[in-house]
Amino acid sequence: MMMPMEEKVEVESDEEIPFSASATGKKVHPFDSEGNSIASHVDMSKSWILKRIQMGPLRSIYIVLIKAKINMLLPFGPLAILLHYLTGKHGLVFLLSMLGITPLAERLGYVTEQLAFYTGPTVGGLLNATFGNATEMIISIYALKSGMIRVVQQSLLGSILSNMLLVLGCAFFSGGIANHQKVQVFNKAAALVNSGLLLMAVMGIMFPAVLHFTRTEVHFGKSELALSRFSSCIMLIAYGSYLFFQLKSQPNLYSLVDEGGVNDQEDSDDEEAPEITQWETIGWLAILTLWISILSGYLVDAIQGASDSLNMPVAFISVILLPIVGNAAEHASAIMFAMKDKLDITIGVAIGSSTQISMFVIPFCVVVGWCMGQPMDLNFQLFETATLFISVLVVAFMLQDGTSNYFKGFMLILCYLIVAASFFVHVDHDKGTDNN
Numbered sequence: 535m536m537m538p539m540e541e542k543v544e545v546e547s548d549e550e551i552p553f554s555a556s557a558t559g560k561k562v563h564p565f566d567s568e569g570n571s572i573a574s575h576v577d578m579s580k581s582w583i584l585k586r587i588q589m590g591p592l593r594s595i596y597i598v599l600i601k602a603k604i605n606m607l608l609p610f611g612p613l614a615i616l617l618h619y620l621t622g623k624h625g626l627v628f629l630l631s632m633l634g635i636t637p638l639a640e641r642l643g644y645v646t647e648q649l650a651f652y653t654g655p656t657v658g659g660l661l662n663a664t665f666g667n668a669t670e671m672i673i674s675i676y677a678l679k680s681g682m683i684r685v686v687q688q689s690l691l692g693s694i695l696s697n698m699l700l701v702l703g704c705a706f707f708s709g710g711i712a713n714h715q716k717v718q719v720f721n722k723a724a725a726l727v728n729s730g731l732l733l734m735a736v737m738g739i740m741f742p743a744v745l746h747f748t749r750t751e752v753h754f755g756k757s758e759l760a761l762s763r764f765s766s767c768i769m770l771i772a773y774g775s776y777l778f779f780q781l782k783s784q785p786n787l788y789s790l791v792d793e794g795g796v797n798d799q800e801d802s803d804d805e806e807a808p809e810i811t812q813w814e815t816i817g818w819l820a821i822l823t824l825w826i827s828i829l830s831g832y833l834v835d836a837i838q839g840a841s842d843s844l845n846m847p848v849a850f851i852s853v854i855l856l857p858i859v860g861n862a863a864e865h866a867s868a869i870m871f872a873m874k875d876k877l878d879i880t881i882g883v884a885i886g887s888s889t890q891i892s893m894f895v896i897p898f899c900v901v902v903g904w905c906m907g908q909p910m911d912l913n914f915q916l917f918e919t920a921t922l923f924i925s926v927l928v929v930a931f932m933l934q935d936g937t938s939n940y941f942k943g944f945m946l947i948l949c950y951l952i953v954a955a956s957f958f959v960h961v962d963h964d965k966g967t968d969n970n
Contacts, residue, residue: 594814598641604862605641610634611829618832624839628851631833632859635826639669640862642822647867649815651808667693667890668823669860673830674899678908680834684962686903687914688852689860690896691922694888695953696857698732698929701865702884703946709872709880710940720877722936728885729930731776735892736923738765742913762911763904766897773893849962853918854954861887877938885929917960921953 599605611634618627646665653661670693677685709718742762751757810818833856841848864883871879896912903910914922928949932942 591814594810594818597809598645598818602637602641602644604637607633607637611638611825614829614832618836622839623843624836625843627832628836628840628844631829631836632855635669635829635833635859636862638822638826638829639860640866642668642819642826643862643864643867645810645815645818645822648808648810649812649819652812652815664890665819665823667860667887667895669826669830670857670891671895671898672823672827673834673856673860674895675902676827676830676834677837678899678903678906678910681908682834682837683903683908683910685834685837685848685852686899686910688849688918688962689856690891690899691914691918692853692857693860693891693895694732694922695853695925695950696861697864697884697888697891698925699946699950699953701861701868701887702880702929703943703950704865705868705872705877705880705884706938706943707940707947708869708943709875709877709938710943712873713875714940718872718875718877718938719936720881720938722933724878725881725885725933725936727776728881728889729926729933731772731889731893732885732926733930734772735769735889735896736919736926738769739892739896739912739914740919740923741765742911743916743919746913747916758913759909759911762900762913765912766900769893769897770901773890773897776889776893847958847960847962849960850954850957853957872938881933885933915962917956921956925949925953 599608610630614627614630614634617623617630621627642665646661649661670690674686674690677683677689742758742765745751745761746758808815837848837851840846841851864887868880868883871877871883900910900912929946932946
């Protein structure tokens with residue numbers, strides 16, 4: 535008999551709550567009960583609407599497109615398209631397109647991180663690296679379609695240099711300042727595997743350039759292209775083997791990277807709960823990728839005009855400015871994880887992204903150019919190849935002891951400034967679409 539009584543009391547109390555305010559005012563005015571009941575129904579409807587916003591697509595739109603401060607740059611994208619048709623100012627269109635793509639690249643990285651909650655840390659890390667480089671791939675395919683082979687080569691080279699020197703340098707510097715009381719350590723074995731892959735990529739890029747500049751080709755112009763396509767296929771096989779090694783064969787080598795998000799108990803509650811659903815992340819990935827593709831077309835079309843109007847070399851725009859747009863997501867996340875003393879994730883973001891560009895994106899663009907009939911090859915010219923080779927050696931030496939501090943980060947940043955200054959005064963002799 536106790537259970538029915540308790541249930542009855544609960545039901546009665548639930549029913550009386552909305553009308554409790556009207557009970558006392560019933561003696562004063564006969565219309566108070568009706569007005570108060572209407573007000574209570576309005577409050578209930580408001581709470582229902584708020585709950586629907588919290589659980590529905592409106593909350594997803596708020597989180598992805600409004601919540602982050604970097605989204606203040608989103609209107610620059612449509613403005614760039616508008617100016618493209620209304621004016622002939624290529625420099626302004628280029629700058630606005632860059633500003634418009636920057637938040638999209640950052641949001642793409644965020645949505646991919648949200649998807650990682652549903653796929654697991656290892657697959658999520660792979661997705662993060664892949665979609666983190668999606669902006670570079672889209673820009674490269676558009677430029678390749680337009681026959682701007684040198685822009686493709688230099689922008690991808692710039693992405694590697696930016697990730698290795700600027701992103702990793704800023705992360706080491708910020709992490710060293712935030713954790714100055716101790717020496718930060720990371721998984722040396724995983725970092726050395728990535729360094730080895732970067733050196734293999736340098737070898738694949740260097741040989742076509744050496745073959746070209748020593749004039750030792752069997753068939754001038756054709757042997758270099760054939761070697762590039764063969765080497766690209768080998769590099770794609772090597773990267774596929776690396777993924778199998780990472781995900782299936784010896785995942786324990788990357789256990790520190792995978793467990794980095796749960797090592798700090800005080801941060802686990804904030805980081806382990808996804809903010810949007812799985813299907814929402816897939817939908818946002820499609821929307822953001824499409825919007826980046828549209829803006830990339832206008833960005834690529836404005837490069838040559840921007841070079842003339844801004845009085846900047848195309849090489850500087852391609853190697854320094856374009857990668858800043860594509861690496862916005864990596865830059866922010868690498869610094870954040872380094873300041874939280876999660877350097878394994880920082881290394882995975884910065885060096886892992888460089889590895890993927892050099893071993894997958896560049897060979898992939900060579901194969902895509904092959905299918906398009908464009909003579910895209912691995913001959914990045916002597917100056918660019920030497921810059922990449924020295925930069926990979928510097929980073930490999932920085933990573934060999936498995937420790938990090940702010941001085942290492944400061945040195946990497948200074949190295950990037952030297953590279954940026956070098957490309958600002960560098961004249962690319964191949965200004966046309968042909969890179970031979």
